[in-house]
Amino acid sequence: MDSAETVDTFDPRRRGLSPLAATARRHATRLVAIGLLTAVSVFAAIRDPGLLSPTGGLPPTAGVSPTAGVSTAVAGVGDPTFLVRLELGVLTGTLTAGVSLVALAGCDPAVDLRAASGWLAVAAAGFLVGTVAARQFAPGLTDLLVEWGRVAADSRQSALELELFFPVAVGGGAAVAPLLLGLRRAGALSRRLAGTTRGLSLLCLVAFAACFSPPDSTTFALYAAPPAVGLGVAVAWVEFG
Template identity: 50%
Template sequence: MDATETGESFDPRGRGLSPLAATLRCRALNVAVSSLVASAVVFALVSDSGHLSPTAELGRQVLGTSSDLLVRGELAALVGVFAGGTHLVSLTGRDSSVSLRTAVPHFVAAAVLFVVSTGLAWLTTPTLLDILAGADRLTLSARQAVLELELFFPVAVGVGAATPPLLVGLVRANALWSRLGGRPSGVALLFIVAFAAFFSPPDPTTFALYAAPPLAGVGVAVAWVDFR
């Protein structure tokens, strides 16, 4: 998208796309390529995802080949999504109607909250595993499920904490429209459900644990923007 172009020029049918959505519409291939490259790099570099476990239990005991490849693939896909999203935001900044500079404090706050929240959740995940095992919601011998919870539940917490300043920053930068209710929150809900379904172990309890933090983050962002 050239600096002189705006999101409206890529919305010929008048669907009311925000600059972020319009950029995705016209630069989907660019975003997809950056996402796939990041995923491939992570998949190649992380030979044993068990070493990322906070207990390191699964790093010492080799997973089955199929399970190890699956978790590595999930980790690579997650990093690819983050890389693609970051690239999309940078491309949206080329829109003349968007000013990402005004949102820098919000983006910094989102990054800090994500790192801190993910780290704290990562440290407390072993306790959560014990609670779920004690309630017969998770079998510790199911190594793939344990590793998925140890790796991806902290990310769900971090995403939930980072969502409010991130969405507010995008609104302030004019990358999203001034109200988050309706279509934006519906798209966010779709992504949250997809995330929880793809990265959580096949159990409704862990699905809810994954979905709750991002849902709370979206709710806070909507209240912050729409009802202030």
């Protein structure tokens, strides 16, 4: 099918698909390929994820330098560096596929992304500003969680996950509301952000928190809270705005 075909052509039985969902279904193979290619490229390119974190992924402890013991060598599958590289690849691939989905949805005559350009720009700016700001506080948060006994002081994987992915959670939280409102304004989502949209959004934020946070309920809540607040703002804006 041509990418410019309408939702009615793709979904003649009117199964309730929004234009965005119809686009995802129609281009599922392409989106999966884009995500996988990006994930593999990022995984191969980033040999030491500690170079991307403020402290090299080692929480400061008494008498220990934040960068002590950091090695650029890549170990086997069980090595924390390997696991964080894999997480980085998956996250980047998913975000790239998501951006591609929005671009493909813009080819549908029922969708007008130009009408939502302001909202989408705010979403991009919110993600960037939120991520950069949270990155400044991530090392301090890691120290606090170590002090509380929520994160092991010698766990490089947990420190890297907090310093690399918690800022993404905050940036995502800042971007969720304008992104959903923009896609709604463009006609890509239902006008009322129906139950399916809310349910999928909640599923995505829970999956993100579960996959990219250290195995602790406190860090899970810290990851899930910003996107959940953003989703709540979007729903409240639609329902009561």
